[in-house]
Amino acid sequence: MNAHLAIAPVLLPLLAGIVLLLMRHVDIRVRRVLSVAAVVMEIGLGLALLTAVADGDILVYALGDWPAPYGIVLVADRLSAWLLLTTALLALFALLYALRGIDVSGRHFHVLFQLQLFGLAGAFLTGDLFNLFVFFEVLLLASYGLLLHGGGRLRTRAGLHYVVLNLAGSTLFLFAVGTLYGVLGTLNMADLARQVAATPAENVPLVRAAGLLLFGVFALKAALLPLHLWLPAAYAQASAPVAALFVIMTKVGAYSILRVDSLIFGAGAGPVAGLLAPWLLPLALATLAIGALGAVASRHLRVQVAYLVVASAGSLLTAFGLASAEGIAAGLYYLPHTTFAAAAAFLIADAIAARRGELADRLDPGPTLPGNRVLGGLFFVIAVAIVGLPPLSGFLGKFLLLRAALDHAWLAGVMATVLVAGLLTLIALARSGSLLFYRSHGHAPASPAAGALLAELAPVAGLLLLVGALTVAAGPAAAYVEATASQLLQPYQYIHAVLGGG
Amino acid sequence: MEALLALVIGVLTACGVYLALRGRTFPVVLGLTLLSYAVNLFLFAMGRLAIGRPPIITEAAGAYTDPLPQALVLTAIVIGFAMTAFVIMLALKARAELGSDHVDGRE
Numbered sequence: 271m272n273a274h275l276a277i278a279p280v281l282l283p284l285l286a287g288i289v290l291l292l293m294r295h296v297d298i299r300v301r302r303v304l305s306v307a308a309v310v311m312e313i314g315l316g317l318a319l320l321t322a323v324a325d326g327d328i329l330v331y332a333l334g335d336w337p338a339p340y341g342i343v344l345v346a347d348r349l350s351a352w353l354l355l356t357t358a359l360l361a362l363f364a365l366l367y368a369l370r371g372i373d374v375s376g377r378h379f380h381v382l383f384q385l386q387l388f389g390l391a392g393a394f395l396t397g398d399l400f401n402l403f404v405f406f407e408v409l410l411l412a413s414y415g416l417l418l419h420g421g422g423r424l425r426t427r428a429g430l431h432y433v434v435l436n437l438a439g440s441t442l443f444l445f446a447v448g449t450l451y452g453v454l455g456t457l458n459m460a461d462l463a464r465q466v467a468a469t470p471a472e473n474v475p476l477v478r479a480a481g482l483l484l485f486g487v488f489a490l491k492a493a494l495l496p497l498h499l500w501l502p503a504a505y506a507q508a509s510a511p512v513a514a515l516f517v518i519m520t521k522v523g524a525y526s527i528l529r530v531d532s533l534i535f536g537a538g539a540g541p542v543a544g545l546l547a548p549w550l551l552p553l554a555l556a557t558l559a560i561g562a563l564g565a566v567a568s569r570h571l572r573v574q575v576a577y578l579v580v581a582s583a584g585s586l587l588t589a590f591g592l593a594s595a596e597g598i599a600a601g602l603y604y605l606p607h608t609t610f611a612a613a614a615a616f617l618i619a620d621a622i623a624a625r626r627g628e629l630a631d632r633l634d635p636g637p638t639l640p641g642n643r644v645l646g647g648l649f650f651v652i653a654v655a656i657v658g659l660p661p662l663s664g665f666l667g668k669f670l671l672l673r674a675a676l677d678h679a680w681l682a683g684v685m686a687t688v689l690v691a692g693l694l695t696l697i698a699l700a701r702s703g704s705l706l707f708y709r710s711h712g713h714a715p716a717s718p719a720a721g722a723l724l725a726e727l728a729p730v731a732g733l734l735l736l737v738g739a740l741t742v743a744a745g746p747a748a749a750y751v752e753a754t755a756s757q758l759l760q761p762y763q764y765i766h767a768v769l770g771g772g
Numbered sequence: 773m774e775a776l777l778a779l780v781i782g783v784l785t786a787c788g789v790y791l792a793l794r795g796r797t798f799p800v801v802l803g804l805t806l807l808s809y810a811v812n813l814f815l816f817a818m819g820r821l822a823i824g825r826p827p828i829i830t831e832a833a834g835a836y837t838d839p840l841p842q843a844l845v846l847t848a849i850v851i852g853f854a855m856t857a858f859v860i861m862l863a864l865k866a867r868a869e870l871g872s873d874h875v876d877g878r879e
Contacts, residue, residue, distance in 0.1 A: 437855055444811040
């Protein structure tokens with residue numbers, strides 16, 4: 271079993287997706303059970319993978335037993351397992367929220383959901399650059415279907431922009447991959463890392479161009495300034511569980527930047543070492559600032575949450591951009607936290623919008639919401655988590671980030687941007703909360719049965735429990751991410767595990 | 773031959789970028805298609821240009837051409853084809869729902 275552990279998380283959602291497609295005429299309840307069961311098993315596989323790689327082992331799975339660099343390999347190290355588990359946990363709660371009827375407002379929701387997980391798992395586990403492109407396409411195709419799920423004019427328009435942008439991004443990805451292959455003669459990431467160090471001087475500009483093109487593509491996925499403009503429209507228009515799942519998609523971009531930067535263009539890359547360094551940190555800080563400003567300026571709750579996702583991508587890449595073990599560890603600790611918190615915010619925004627009739631999620635004073643205590647309480651906890659106030663893990667993440675920046679040349683810039691952006695986020699969410707819950711008029715309509723409300727909001731509470739677990743287990747989690755960061759900064763381990771010997 | 777192919781890729785890319793920046797969905801789709809043609813040719817050329825050489829090493833063949841870009845380009849063509857079909861359907865849907873073929877739904 272252990273030999274196949276690295277491929278199991280990729281195969282499981284694919285098989286589940288195929289089975290669900292074949293069973294499309296079967297009763298929806300059966301399909302729901304199957305879909306949830308597949309996600310729960312994916313969590314189990316994520317946990318198993320995490321335990322298998324926790325002590326520093328790197329699992330390598332050669333597809334068809336063709337040895338690297340000639341065959342395609344899947345590689346599971348600490349970073350992959352961490353992201354895979356985050357994805358699976360997020361997917362479970364997004365899916366549970368969708369079971370309340372959103373999944374039948376269009377066709378093939380569960381199939382697309384599973385295929386999206388297939389693409390995500392593949393992107394995190396693959397050790398081959400072209401294969402990364404293929405998995406990107408898989409997850410994008412599934413995301414196009416999910417984004418359009420349910421239909422509607424605005425959703426179609428947002429979907430069109432999203433699809434066209436990502437198609438252009440895919441083309442750039444292929445140009446970058448083609449250039450790297452033409453110059454270095456390989457696409458296996460470990461082999462690329464080895465070849466890139468020995469680039470002859472006349473090819474250095476080509477490799478630099480390809481590397482920066484690749485960075486541009488990943489920046490588009492990660493919503494890094496100035497390529498973030500697609501995100502607010504797309505995420506605000508998607509249905510709530512889809513938007514919640516999409517929160518992990520910007521993290522795929524961040525993962526790819528971290529992986530390629532640390533493995534291929536890391537310190538050992540000779541003439542092209544530190545290729546991204548002059549770009550990543552300034553752009554990430556600008557992204558953080560623009561995300562926070564956008565959140566303050568938003569007039570709809572869902573757009574506001576989407577801008578908070580932009581800001582969180584900025585914080586995350588700021589941490590990675592510090593390019594130190596502490597910075598990467600801070601970013602990796604912050605990553606699941608911000609994913610869960612933003613997903614919970616999308617879900618609660620939907621629950622609030624559904625109770626405000628015509629107003630929906632527009633940030634204007636409206637009628638008192640039924641069940642406003644429960645909704646308001648959850649909104650408050652989510653806001654605390656997103657802003658990064660104590661006692662939740664967001665505070666720990668921000669603290670680790672600022673501590674990692676202490677020795678950095680950009681200390682003042684990082685400190686100022688992170689703190690001011692945090693303050694702006696706080697103002698934005700405080701204003702929304704008081705508009706939605708305090709400045710309401712009229713008596714609360716008869717509350718629905720408390721049980722029904724709790725059942726609806728259980729996935730939100732579940733995501734918050736995960737945030738709580740990340741806070742309580744901050745010790746082991748921090749130890750794990752520090753080990754991950756040190757593994758990433760020693761790419762020869764990865765190269766040795768994939769290629770053996772040399 | 774290299775110069776000619778480079779020119780073709782360059783012209784295709786330039787036309788693709790120009791069309792993709794237009795305001796109507798049909799030129800945008802055409803632009804994306806031209807871009808994907810350009811990138812397919814580009815990938816193909818990355819195995820270096822050779823005429824009449826087999827892609828498989830045999831005893832008889834003195835020289836061979838790199839088979840990997842051919843496999844890559846095949847994958848890229850299949851994906852590009854599916855994406856084009858999808859974006860055309862989406863453009864038609866947008867035309868029907870927004871009442872306009874402008875990418876922002878404006879007239």
